Amino acid sequence: MTNFSKMAYQSADDLMFGRAKVPVTCGYGLEVGTGMVLPEVNFTLPTMKVEHEQLPAILRQYDDMVSSILQRLVTLGMPGAMIEFEHAPQMTEELEIGTAITAKIRTLMQSFYEKHGLRTALRVTVCDIREKSRPPQMRSGEATEKMFEAFRLSAANGAHLLSIESTGGKEVSDRALMEADVQGLLLALGILAPRDSRFLWQKIVAIANEHKIIPAGDTACAFANTAMILADQRYIPNVLAAVVRAMSAVRTLVGNEVGAVGPTKDCGYEGPVIKAITGCPVSLEGKSAACAHFSHMGNIAMATCDLWSNESVQNVKLLSGHAPEVFTEILTYDCRLMNEALQAGQERALQNLFVSSDAYKSVHALVISPQASFEIAEAILSHQSDFDRTRAAGLQACQIIRDASATGKLPLPDRESAWLDQIEEVLQENADEGKVLEDGSAQFGELFLPKEYGL
Amino acid sequence: MQNYDELRECVIAGKKAQVAELVRKHLDEGKTAKDVMDNGLIPGMAIVGKKFQEGEFFIPEMLMAARSLNAGLEVLRPLLEASDVKPVAKVLMGTVKGDIHDIGKNLVAVMLRGGGFEVIDAGVDVPPDKFVELARENGADLIGLSALLTTTMPSMKDTIDAFQSQGYRENVKIMIGGAPITQEYADEIGADGFARNASYAVELAKKLLGVAA
Numbered sequence: 141m142t143n144f145s146k147m148a149y150q151s152a153d154d155l156m157f158g159r160a161k162v163p164v165t166c167g168y169g170l171e172v173g174t175g176m177v178l179p180e181v182n183f184t185l186p187t188m189k190v191e192h193e194q195l196p197a198i199l200r201q202y203d204d205m206v207s208s209i210l211q212r213l214v215t216l217g218m219p220g221a222m223i224e225f226e227h228a229p230q231m232t233e234e235l236e237i238g239t240a241i242t243a244k245i246r247t248l249m250q251s252f253y254e255k256h257g258l259r260t261a262l263r264v265t266v267c268d269i270r271e272k273s274r275p276p277q278m279r280s281g282e283a284t285e286k287m288f289e290a291f292r293l294s295a296a297n298g299a300h301l302l303s304i305e306s307t308g309g310k311e312v313s314d315r316a317l318m319e320a321d322v323q324g325l326l327l328a329l330g331i332l333a334p335r336d337s338r339f340l341w342q343k344i345v346a347i348a349n350e351h352k353i354i355p356a357g358d359t360a361c362a363f364a365n366t367a368m369i370l371a372d373q374r375y376i377p378n379v380l381a382a383v384v385r386a387m388s389a390v391r392t393l394v395g396n397e398v399g400a401v402g403p404t405k406d407c408g409y410e411g412p413v414i415k416a417i418t419g420c421p422v423s424l425e426g427k428s429a430a431c432a433h434f435s436h437m438g439n440i441a442m443a444t445c446d447l448w449s450n451e452s453v454q455n456v457k458l459l460s461g462h463a464p465e466v467f468t469e470i471l472t473y474d475c476r477l478m479n480e481a482l483q484a485g486q487e488r489a490l491q492n493l494f495v496s497s498d499a500y501k502s503v504h505a506l507v508i509s510p511q512a513s514f515e516i517a518e519a520i521l522s523h524q525s526d527f528d529r530t531r532a533a534g535l536q537a538c539q540i541i542r543d544a545s546a547t548g549k550l551p552l553p554d555r556e557s558a559w560l561d562q563i564e565e566v567l568q569e570n571a572d573e574g575k576v577l578e579d580g581s582a583q584f585g586e587l588f589l590p591k592e593y594g595l
Numbered sequence: 596m597q598n599y600d601e602l603r604e605c606v607i608a609g610k611k612a613q614v615a616e617l618v619r620k621h622l623d624e625g626k627t628a629k630d631v632m633d634n635g636l637i638p639g640m641a642i643v644g645k646k647f648q649e650g651e652f653f654i655p656e657m658l659m660a661a662r663s664l665n666a667g668l669e670v671l672r673p674l675l676e677a678s679d680v681k682p683v684a685k686v687l688m689g690t691v692k693g694d695i696h697d698i699g700k701n702l703v704a705v706m707l708r709g710g711g712f713e714v715i716d717a718g719v720d721v722p723p724d725k726f727v728e729l730a731r732e733n734g735a736d737l738i739g740l741s742a743l744l745t746t747t748m749p750s751m752k753d754t755i756d757a758f759q760s761q762g763y764r765e766n767v768k769i770m771i772g773g774a775p776i777t778q779e780y781a782d783e784i785g786a787d788g789f790a791r792n793a794s795y796a797v798e799l800a801k802k803l804l805g806v807a808a
Contacts, residue, residue, distance in 0.1 A: 187780075
C-alpha cells in the first residue's frame with residue numbers, strides 16, 4: 141500500500157510524453173516511459189456473435205487482426221508496441237472464449253518476437269460484468285467470482301498486464317449525471333467508487349503478483365467519458381463533464397495506491413493526474429482514436445502520453461488494409477513524430493503545440509492539459525481522504541475553468557457559466573462525507589447495496 | 596379557454612410543488628382533469644421538449660420539468676382513471692442479451708416519458724424470450740432495443756426473430772438504437788425503425804405508432 145503524499149514531479153513542465161519517473165518493463169522486453177512513446181493497439185470483432193459455436197471463427201478474426209498489426213509494426217520499423225485485448229462482456233462470462241483469445245494473441249506475439257525481435261506486451265482488460273444485476277453485486281455473486289476467475293485465467297494464459305474499466309459507483313453516477321446532481325456525484329465518485337477500487341485492485345494486484353505479471357491500471361471511462369459523451373450530445377453541461385473528469389481521478393488513483401503500477405488504461409484521460417502523482421507511465425488516446433469515439437482532446441492528450449492508443453477499431457476492410465493494421469500505421473507515425481522530437485530535444489516545442497492547439501477550444505481539453513492536471517493532482521494531495529480529495533479535485537477544476545474563462549481565452553457561454561456557479565456552490569456546501577452518504581442513501585438508496593461497498 | 600399560463604410556466608421551470616398546487620386550484624375552479632392535462636401540463640412539457648431540441652435546455656432541466664409534470668399528473672390520476680384516459684402508448688425498453696450498457700436506453704426512457712409515453716424498463720442483458728414475455732404481459736405497443744457493442748448487435752436480430760417465431764410480431768413495432776447501429780442494420784434485421792439518438796427516439800416512436808407529434 142502506497143500512500144501518495146508527494147507529487148512525483150516538481151512542476152507541470154516536468155510532465156512530458158515518453159518519459160515517466162517510474163517506467164514499466166513488461167512482456168517481451170517492452171519498456172514504457174523510458175524516453176520513447178509506443179503505440180497501444182486495440183481492436184474488436186466485426187458484427188458477430190460471441191458464443192462457443194463461433195469460437196473457431198472468432199479465433200480466425202483475432203489471428204488475422206493481430207498478425208496484420210504485428211506485421212505492420214515490423215514493416216514500419218516500430219521497435220515495439222502494447223497490444224490490448226479488451227474483453228466484450230461475453231468474453232469474460234464465457235471463460236473459455238476469453239482465455240482462448242488471450243492464448244492465441246500471446247502465441248502470435250511470441251512468434252514475432254522470436255522471428256523479428258519485435259518487443260510487445262499483452263494487456264488484457266477484463267470486462268467488469270458485476271454491474272449486470274441491479275442493484276449491482278460488487279463484492280459477491282456469480283458475476284464477481286467469474287470476473288476474478290477471468291483475471292486468473294488471463295494471467296495464466298498469456299497476459300503480461302492486467303487492466304479493467306471498473307464500474308463501482310456507476311449505478312449512482314449515471315443517474316446523478318443525468319440529473320446534474322453534484323451531491324450524488326460526490327457519493328458516486330468520492331465514496332462508492334474509491335471503496336470499490338480498493339477492493340477490486342487489491343485482488344487484481346494479488347493475482348498479478350502470483351503470476352509475476354504487471355497490475356497495470358484502471359480508467360474512469362464509465363464516469364468521465366460517459367459524462368463527456370453526454371455533454372457532447374448536449375444532454376448535460378460541458379462544465380459538469382469536465383469537473384467530473386477531475387473528480388474521477390481519485391478513484392483511479394486508489395488502484396495505484398494498492399499496487400497498480402501503470403501504464404494506466406488508454407481511455408482514462410485522468411491519466412496525466414495519475415502520472416503527476418505516482419510517476420507511472422500512462423496510455424492515452426486522442427485523434428487516432430476517432431474510430432472509436434469523438435473527443436475534444438485529439439492533440440492535447442499526446443502531451444503527456446507514454447503509450448498512444450487508438451482505443452478500439454472494428455476489423456473491417458478499408459482501402460489500404462483492415463482497420464486494425466491501418467490504425468497501427470497511424471499510431472506509428474504519431475509516435476515517430478513524438479520520438480523524433482524527444483531525440484532532437486524539440487519535445488517542449490511539440491508539447492506546447494499539442495496543448496495550445498486544443499486547450500482553449502473546450503473545457504474537456506483544458507482540464508487535461510499538463511498544467512491543469514498538475515494543479516488537480518496538487519489539490520488531491522492536499523487532502524487525506526478519498527472524499528475530500530474528490531471534492532478538492534472538482535473545486536480545482538472549477539477554478540481552472542473560471543480562470544481560463546476570465547482571461548478570455550476560453551469561450552464559456554452564459555449558460556455553461558451559470559452551471560459552473562451551481563456546481564461549485566454544491567461542491568463547497570458538501571464538505572461533510574457523512575451527510576453526503578446519508579442524503580445520497582436516501583436519494584439513490586434503491587440503486588446501490590451498501591454492503592457491496594463495505595458500508 | 597382557461598388560462599393555464601402560470602401552470603405551464605411552472606412545468607417548464609420544474610416547480611413541482613407549485614404545479615401540484617395549481618392543478619388542485621384549477622380542479623377546484625371546476626376544470627376537468629382532461630382539460631388541465633391537455634391544455635396545461637402537456638403543452639408545458641411540449642415547450643420543454645422544444646427547448647431541449649433547440650439546445651436551450653439540458654437533460655437535468657428536462658427531468659425537473661418531467662417531475663413537475665408527474666406531480667401534476669399524480670393529482671389528476673384518480674380522475675383520469677375514472678374517465679378512462681390512457682397514456683399515449685406503452686413502450687418496452689431494454690438492452691439486448693449480452694450487453695450491459697444502459698445509459699442510452701435510460702435517456703430514451705426519459706425522453707419518451709417526457710413525451711407522454713408509459714415506459715416499462717426491462718433492464719440490461721435481456722434475453723429475446725423475456726422481451727416477448729414482457730411485451731405480452733404489459734400490452735406494449737412499441738419495443739425499444741439498445742446495444743452498444745458490435746458483438747451484441749446480433750442479439751437484436753434474435754429478439755426480433757423471437758417476436759416473429761412466437762407469433763407476436765404483428766402486435767408491436769420495434770425500434771433499435773445504439774452507437775454501432777445504422778439504418779441499414781435496422782433494415783437488414785427487420786426492425787421498424789432506427790433512432791440515431793435519444794431525442795429522435797420520441798419522434799420515431801410517434802411516427803411508428805401514428806401518434807400526432
